[in-house]
Amino acid sequence: MTDVRTTARQTVVVTSMASDSHTWNLVFLQLLLEELGYDVVNLGPCVPDDLLVSRCAAARPAFVVVSSVNGHGHQDGLRLIGTFRSHPDLATIPVVIGGKLGVAGQDSARAWELRSAGFDEVFEEDTDPATALAAFAASLPRAVAPDRRPATLPAAR
Amino acid sequence: MSDPQQTAGFGAYVRAEAEAGRLVVQPRMGFGDPATMRAGLAATRAAAARTVGTITVDAHTRVGHLAAVESALRDGVALNGYPLVTHPVATTAEVLAGIHGPDFPVQVRHGSADPLGIFRAMLAVGLGATEGGPVSYCLPYGRTPLVESVDNWARGCELLTRLRDQGLEPHLETFGGCMLGQLCPPGQLVAISVLEALFFAQHGIRSISVSYAQQTHPGQDREALAALRRLCRELLPVSDWHIVVYAYMGLYPQTHDGAYRLLGQAAELAVDGGAQRLIVKTAAESQRIPSIEVNVRALEYAAWAARRPQLPPAGATADPEVYEEASALVGAVLDLDPDVGRALLLAFRKGYLDIPYCLHPDNRGRTRSYIDADGRLRWESTGGLPLTALPRPRRRRFGSADLLADLSYVRRKFDGSER
Numbered sequence: 001m002t003d004v005r006t007t008a009r010q011t012v013v014v015t016s017m018a019s020d021s022h023t024w025n026l027v028f029l030q031l032l033l034e035e036l037g038y039d040v041v042n043l044g045p046c047v048p049d050d051l052l053v054s055r056c057a058a059a060r061p062a063f064v065v066v067s068s069v070n071g072h073g074h075q076d077g078l079r080l081i082g083t084f085r086s087h088p089d090l091a092t093i094p095v096v097i098g099g100k101l102g103v104a105g106q107d108s109a110r111a112w113e114l115r116s117a118g119f120d121e122v123f124e125e126d127t128d129p130a131t132a133l134a135a136f137a138a139s140l141p142r143a144v145a146p147d148r149r150p151a152t153l154p155a156a157r
Numbered sequence: 158m159s160d161p162q163q164t165a166g167f168g169a170y171v172r173a174e175a176e177a178g179r180l181v182v183q184p185r186m187g188f189g190d191p192a193t194m195r196a197g198l199a200a201t202r203a204a205a206a207r208t209v210g211t212i213t214v215d216a217h218t219r220v221g222h223l224a225a226v227e228s229a230l231r232d233g234v235a236l237n238g239y240p241l242v243t244h245p246v247a248t249t250a251e252v253l254a255g256i257h258g259p260d261f262p263v264q265v266r267h268g269s270a271d272p273l274g275i276f277r278a279m280l281a282v283g284l285g286a287t288e289g290g291p292v293s294y295c296l297p298y299g300r301t302p303l304v305e306s307v308d309n310w311a312r313g314c315e316l317l318t319r320l321r322d323q324g325l326e327p328h329l330e331t332f333g334g335c336m337l338g339q340l341c342p343p344g345q346l347v348a349i350s351v352l353e354a355l356f357f358a359q360h361g362i363r364s365i366s367v368s369y370a371q372q373t374h375p376g377q378d379r380e381a382l383a384a385l386r387r388l389c390r391e392l393l394p395v396s397d398w399h400i401v402v403y404a405y406m407g408l409y410p411q412t413h414d415g416a417y418r419l420l421g422q423a424a425e426l427a428v429d430g431g432a433q434r435l436i437v438k439t440a441a442e443s444q445r446i447p448s449i450e451v452n453v454r455a456l457e458y459a460a461w462a463a464r465r466p467q468l469p470p471a472g473a474t475a476d477p478e479v480y481e482e483a484s485a486l487v488g489a490v491l492d493l494d495p496d497v498g499r500a501l502l503l504a505f506r507k508g509y510l511d512i513p514y515c516l517h518p519d520n521r522g523r524t525r526s527y528i529d530a531d532g533r534l535r536w537e538s539t540g541g542l543p544l545t546a547l548p549r550p551r552r553r554r555f556g557s558a559d560l561l562a563d564l565s566y567v568r569r570k571f572d573g574s575e576r
Contacts, residue, residue: 021298023337024564027514031557044516046299130557 010062015043015052017068017076025067025099032130036137038062049083057087063094063120063140065133073101074110081118096136098123167209167262167286167328168364168397175399175433179207180424180463182435183401184452185266187213189229189236191244195252197449202261204453206460209434210256210263212284213238219269220299237446241265241278249282262286264330270294270301271309276316285320288330288368290353292501292510296517297337303505303519307356307498314360326364329357330401334369334385336512339407340526340563342534343372343381344482345542349510351388351487354398356497363395366434370403371423373566374532377479382430384480388487399433402426404459408568409438415571416440417458424462435459482544486510489543508541527551528563532570 014029016022023045030040041059043052056064068076077097084090097119102110111122123132171181184201188194198210215238217225226240241249257263264286267275272289279287295306317327333349350367357365369385372378382400389398404423410416420437427435439447439455447455489509494500504510508521513536515522523540529549536548537555 028557028560
């Protein structure tokens with residue numbers, strides 16, 4: 001990441017994962033992120049892992065918002081983040097996942113597992129997305145330093 | 158609307174009931190377990206209403222992931238619908254035996270952009286009625302390229318016509334009147350429903366129904382049904398067709414009272430608007446897959462609401478706005494190519510059809526819509542749609558909070574205490 005622009009609008013990728021065909025959550029997130037001052041690349045519903053990874057590698061976004069509401073978010077997210085983090089250009093790009101991540105409500109062990117696997121933040125279903133995403137965006141440095149990942153993650157090749 | 162060549166089938170049944178002045182009501186229902194599926198069909202048939210049956214297939218079958226169906230069946234994991242392609246023909250024949258027939262036709266509902274496997278399974282058990290369409294089962298639900306969906310649906314229609322060898326007239330319903338469930342202005346819903354019907358007819362289907370989903374304003378919905386009927390009369394080259402209304406498909410009221418009032422209004426819309434069939438929604442819909450009993454209650458309530466003395470139409474319903482918009486869209490699309498499938502592909506490429514908020518790569522995404530102060534759906538921007546009437550954008554910019562408010566407009570209205 002060498003993007004050190006501080007005045008130009010940064011890009012954020014909004015996406016679902018392979019098994020989820022819902023749209024309205026993604027439309028809402030796009031509008032919300034545009035209001036926070038970002039350009040948004042919205043990949044839409046049913047995005048296969050490979051496509052998500054290649055589009056993120058091309059867009060070099062400030063961060064990635066993964067939304068899942070069909071109850072498979074936990075399972076799909078664990079699979080996705082491994083592939084995502086192993087891409088040499090995506091090891092340090094912040095990724096947040098949120099929505100209805102399992103079929104049976106909230107689960108703190110699930111959120112911990114997703115964070116351990118490489119997500120930077122996990123928003124469970126009763127989180128207010130507007131507040132949570134604004135806080136998340138504000139917590140990020142304007143240009144993400146390449147060394148901010150924990151050492152346990154695979155090094156960029 | 159009589160056709161001397163008609164044979165037993167879904168369309169003939171619905172039209173016969175309509176001629177007797179009865180609205181046919183239908184559930185959305187699908188269970189993975191054959192015994193439960195049979196019980197659901199039997200309960201639908203026995204309900205105190207004129208009904209047709211529904212077999213909704215599961216989500217894995219819909220996208221062709223048959224290995225996932227097999228492992229779910231093996232491991233006893235519940236499926237969210239009936240795995241029509243995987244269960245043996247003999248099993249499905251037992252599900253239908255003594256229930257499905259000319260006096261109780263059953264429709265297969267699936268949501269697939271590649272329905273050939275499902276259609277083959279239908280042929281094997283003598284089921285002749287299904288629904289969908291090259292646009293409506295492609296753009297809202299995934300990433301299958303529209304060109305592939307058009308090709309799949311063309312071959313699917315032609316496959317269904319082989320049912321005539323079994324003495325059964327295949328029946329296809331357009332899902333185009335329901336695009337994305339909510340927030341698509343009615344002119345475009347009507348246009349896509351009509352265009353999908355013309356596509357079916359061009360590929361050999363002679364018994365067709367055209368859908369329209371209840372939206373946000375009863376008066377505008379009546380105008381939409383009038384427009385749909387007029388365009389079908391003008392354009393459909395078949396005599397066996399009818400209109401099906403879907404009870405509201407967006408965020409549903411969460412109160413029992415609100416959910417039933419909304420369903421009652423859908424039944425009134427169907428009757429006033431001259432529809433012959435109604436697909437019901439249940440009060441449980443917003444939380445979970447409804448049980449058989451809940452479905453039967455919704456069917457009986459809708460049939461009762463359809464028989465209530467109707468109020469005289471509020472104000473003039475002759476406002477031609479929806480008709481003019483739908484007619485302009487259909488005309489512009491049909492002018493692109495004599496082949497309806499190719500015309501649909503060109504139309505989406507040019508933005509002559511453009512579904513607001515739909516994120517599919519083949520949708521231009523330059524249109525936006527909103528609910529005005531009267532509760533009518535309006536265009537915020539029409540992008541490349543070939544419409545001469547200017548959109549009426551609201552004064553301030555449309556943001557995420559406005560979208561949430563519009564998405565939950567009907568829920569708020571029916572859950573609230575007013576009226």
